[in-house]
Amino acid sequence: xxxxxxHSKAGRVKKVLGVVAVIFVIAALLSxxxxxxxxxxxxxxTLTGSTTVLPIVQKAAETFMDINPNARISVRGGxxxxxxxxxxxxxxxxxxxxxxxxxxxxxxxxxxxxxxxETAIAMDGIAIIVHSSNSIKGISLxxxxxxxxGEISDWQxxxxxxxxxxxxxxxxxxxxxDTFKKLVLSGEKTRADALMLASNxxxxxxxxxxxxxxxxxxxxxxxxxxxxxxxxGVYPSQKTIIDGEYKLARYLYMYTxxxxxxxxxxxxxxxxxxxxxxxxxxxxxxxxx
Amino acid sequence: xxxxxxxxxxxxxxxLLSIIFLFAIAVSLFKEGLPIFKVVSPVKFIFGSHxxxxxxxxxxxxxxxxxxxxxxxxxxxxVAVPLGIGSAIYMTELAHPKIKEIIKPVLELLASIPSVxxxxxxxxxxxxxxxxxxxxxxxxxALTASILLxxxxxxxxxxxxxxxxxxxxxxIREASYALGATKWETIIQxxxxxxxxxxxxxxILGMSRAIGETMTVLMIAGGAAVIPKSFLQPVRPMTxxxxxxxxxxPMGSLHFxxxxxxxxxxxLITLGFNILANHIKEKRI
Numbered sequence: 132x133x134x135x136x137x138h139s140k141a142g143r144v145k146k147v148l149g150v151v152a153v154i155f156v157i158a159a160l161l162s163x164x165x166x167x168x169x170x171x172x173x174x175x176x177t178l179t180g181s182t183t184v185l186p187i188v189q190k191a192a193e194t195f196m197d198i199n200p201n202a203r204i205s206v207r208g209g210x211x212x213x214x215x216x217x218x219x220x221x222x223x224x225x226x227x228x229x230x231x232x233x234x235x236x237x238x239x240x241x242x243x244x245x246x247x248x249e250t251a252i253a254m255d256g257i258a259i260i261v262h263s264s265n266s267i268k269g270i271s272l273x274x275x276x277x278x279x280x281g282e283i284s285d286w287q288x289x290x291x292x293x294x295x296x297x298x299x300x301x302x303x304x305x306x307x308x309d310t311f312k313k314l315v316l317s318g319e320k321t322r323a324d325a326l327m328l329a330s331n332x333x334x335x336x337x338x339x340x341x342x343x344x345x346x347x348x349x350x351x352x353x354x355x356x357x358x359x360x361x362x363x364g365v366y367p368s369q370k371t372i373i374d375g376e377y378k379l380a381r382y383l384y385m386y387t388x389x390x391x392x393x394x395x396x397x398x399x400x401x402x403x404x405x406x407x408x409x410x411x412x413x414x415x416x417x418x419x420x
Numbered sequence: 421x422x423x424x425x426x427x428x429x430x431x432x433x434x435x436l437l438s439i440i441f442l443f444a445i446a447v448s449l450f451k452e453g454l455p456i457f458k459v460v461s462p463v464k465f466i467f468g469s470h471x472x473x474x475x476x477x478x479x480x481x482x483x484x485x486x487x488x489x490x491x492x493x494x495x496x497x498x499v500a501v502p503l504g505i506g507s508a509i510y511m512t513e514l515a516h517p518k519i520k521e522i523i524k525p526v527l528e529l530l531a532s533i534p535s536v537x538x539x540x541x542x543x544x545x546x547x548x549x550x551x552x553x554x555x556x557x558x559x560x561x562a563l564t565a566s567i568l569l570x571x572x573x574x575x576x577x578x579x580x581x582x583x584x585x586x587x588x589x590x591x592i593r594e595a596s597y598a599l600g601a602t603k604w605e606t607i608i609q610x611x612x613x614x615x616x617x618x619x620x621x622x623x624i625l626g627m628s629r630a631i632g633e634t635m636t637v638l639m640i641a642g643g644a645a646v647i648p649k650s651f652l653q654p655v656r657p658m659t660x661x662x663x664x665x666x667x668x669x670p671m672g673s674l675h676f677x678x679x680x681x682x683x684x685x686x687x688l689i690t691l692g693f694n695i696l697a698n699h700i701k702e703k704r705i
Contacts, residue, residue, distance in 0.1 A: 210666075212670045219671075302665055303473055308474070309474070312474070320472055320475055323470070323645060324653070324654070327644060329660075329664045333543065337543075337560060340547070341551070341557065343557050344558070
């Protein structure tokens, strides 16, 4: 009898503790939301999209929030396609993209009552890289195309030491590939046995380890044991890209639904300001203002 | 008795939830994957040998991707099965308990290494090594991926094979010894046949592990979408294709649906492996 009484008492204590715990959890959850609701002047902004643009946006968001303590900026990657579809679905305020929006995406957006507006925020050059031991120093756009489509398959054919050319490319859906396809391949297919790698870093590492390789990467990734080639006699640099002499360059974009407004406009204006463009430069890209 | 009911329902709903997740995943894979077959016939999709999804006009043939996945998986099994079964037999039948105490935790550690680290190791250290040994233009090959995937599948194979060998009643061993068999004869002629269903299950689950692995193959298989002719060339498995291309393909585009269709096919393949493994386990083939 006594035993069972103490047993049920312990049970009651446990129950009370359980209820208290539940209350605490609910309170914690509610308090988590409260401050944002209480302070009405907090402005939040969400950016989603290209991983190429990510470093610029992350650094810019940090600096922007230091200047404007009321701004809450959250930045997500995912890729240009993900960013643009998030903009179409209304789950992001700004879509970052390393390629221009495609016709089918614009069509989709209009179908959902979204009108994407494009703002270029920076430029990125694409460097053609080879192993540092390669004797070739320059190449023409036609030669690059011939190599990637398979017409030329030996270094000897363009004046190098004889040996097979190993083609390193990016995945077909990368923004860098998209630009390369447009600017160099003029829409033609790459050789089927080209190595399609998933990131700029993977391309640099592979070319650095492979004496016969040729690859292309964003200008920010010219590190390690690789050599950049002159293209049509011009070496890729910030200056030659701004002057328009170096042809392999692309813009990086931000897309908004309609003209940028409110904190979104402030943020884009910040990136285009001298301070923002300095961040662009620090992250290895090319300022446009 | 009555008090137990609410808890029971709670636990039931937990169990149902995972079934619902599985069902939801399967439904969304097929719902997003099927639209591609309005444009490309299933036969052309599966047996086509050109994968140019971003080209104009695009070509969606995934035979090179399926063959790459199978080639790498077979290679991984060639590495993992002898090593895995050998280790399991050693640990259960031969090893001194103290040695076993060292090997087991180390194996568990092997299982807990994230796949991106295998990939990184493969790309920076192992691939250049393969390149030098075979004197081939690039070290990012099916062989490189197979060896690393084999190592990654080892813990699965060893632990399941070990369980099944351990669960053999000792009376069977003793009977074998009583008939005058040596330790070696007992292992080969008695233990392995008795544990065969468990060992087969281990191999098939290891296969599932290898064919579904993504990060490592994305980093070290090379990514060339050609029909593989040897182990020493770059290949592009199904998982790597999905992982690399999903982020940038416009949602709702043909390319997007094609990637989902690849995922659905991969899902069917691993589902088949698992059903087979279950079947073997139950029937004790």
